[in-house]
Amino acid sequence: MLNSEIINEEDYVLVIGHRNPDVDSIVSSILVRNILRNMGVKSDFAIMEDDYIKKSNFKNIDKYIKDEPLVLKEEDIPNYKFLLVDHNDVNQSIKDVNLVTGCIDHHILTCSFASYYKDLGSCSLVVYDLFNEIYNFNKYEKKLIYYSFLSDTNYGRSSRYSDEDRKLIEELGFDTNYDKYFEKYFVETKVDIENFEKSGYKDININGVLFKSTYINVKGTMGIDDYKKFVKNNDKNFIGLWFDFEKRKSHCFIKLNESFYENEFNFIASRAMDVIPYVETLIKV
Ligand SMILES: [Mn+2]
Incomplete structure (x- = not known):
C-alpha cells in the first residue's frame, strides 16, 4: 500500500x-x-x-x-x-x-x-x-x-x-x-441545472477518453427529460446517470464525441462496475 x-x-x-x-x-x-x-x-x-x-x-x-x-x-x-x-x-x-x-x-x-x-x-x-x-x-x-x-x-x-x-x-x-x-437518511437530489452539473461530479478517464460525469438520486422520473437534454447538448463527453429509487432503475445518458446513447439497468447500477464497462463498449465501436 x-x-x-x-x-x-x-x-x-x-x-x-x-x-x-x-x-x-x-x-x-x-x-x-x-x-x-x-x-x-x-x-x-x-x-x-x-x-x-x-x-x-x-x-x-x-x-x-x-x-x-x-x-x-x-x-x-x-x-x-x-x-x-x-x-x-x-x-x-x-x-x-x-x-x-x-x-x-x-x-x-x-x-x-x-x-x-x-x-x-x-x-x-x-x-x-x-x-x-x-x-x-x-x-x-x-x-x-x-x-x-x-x-x-x-x-x-x-x-x-x-x-x-x-x-x-x-x-x-x-x-x-x-x-x-x-x-431515515436518504436525501433526494434536487432536480435543477446546478445538480445536473455538479451532483456526484467526477472527471472519468476511460481508456484515454475523458468524460465528465454526474448523477441524480431521486424517487421517480420527474424532470428526467431535462437531464437527458442537458447531457445530449453538452459540448463535452458526458456520463449522466439518473437513479430512480422508486422503481430501482438506472437511466444512463452518454454523450460521446458527437453521438448520444442511452441505456437502462433494472437495478441501481454502479458507475464503476456497470456503467464504465458499458461506456467502454461504446468507445470500441
Ligand atoms: Mn467510494
Whole structure:
C-alpha cells in the first residue's frame, strides 16, 4: 500500500480523496490519517479549498463527522506527499503522480504507483478490512464506516453490494437490513441545472477518453427529460446517470464525441462496475 522507498517515519503524509468528495472519500481519509498516526507517521487529511462536502445522499452527514481537514490550496500541492483514498487517478485530485506515496481504493486501478485495491462497496470498508487486525477501530470510526458504506452503496441497493460487504458490516456490529436507514437518511437530489452539473461530479478517464460525469438520486422520473437534454447538448463527453429509487432503475445518458446513447439497468447500477464497462463498449465501436 505504501511505497516504503518513498515514505519513511520522518515524512509527513497528506491523505486525500477525490475532488468534490463524497462521504466515503472523507471517511476513508479520516480513517487512514488515524491509522498512519497510530503507526507513528505524521499525517493529516486534506480537502481542496472550496471543496468541502456539501451535498450527499445522506441526511446531515456533516453533523456526524467531527474531524477537521487541512484545507489545501492548489498552489501548495507540490509541497506535500499524498496517500490517495477512494480514487486512483490523480486527475481526480492532485494532478501529479510524482507526489503520490500510495493508494487505497475500491475503484478498478488504472494507475502505475503502489496501490491496494479490493472490490468492496466502499473504500472505508477496504480500509477496515485491510487494517482490522493491526488497528483498533473505535466506536466513532466504526459508525463513520457504516454511514459511508450506506452512502456509497445507496443503502445496500447498489449492484455492487456483495456478501463480502454484508459479512464485514456484521463484523462491525451493524444492522444489515438497510431499509430503515434508507427511510431515515436518504436525501433526494434536487432536480435543477446546478445538480445536473455538479451532483456526484467526477472527471472519468476511460481508456484515454475523458468524460465528465454526474448523477441524480431521486424517487421517480420527474424532470428526467431535462437531464437527458442537458447531457445530449453538452459540448463535452458526458456520463449522466439518473437513479430512480422508486422503481430501482438506472437511466444512463452518454454523450460521446458527437453521438448520444442511452441505456437502462433494472437495478441501481454502479458507475464503476456497470456503467464504465458499458461506456467502454461504446468507445470500441
Ligand atoms: Mn467510494
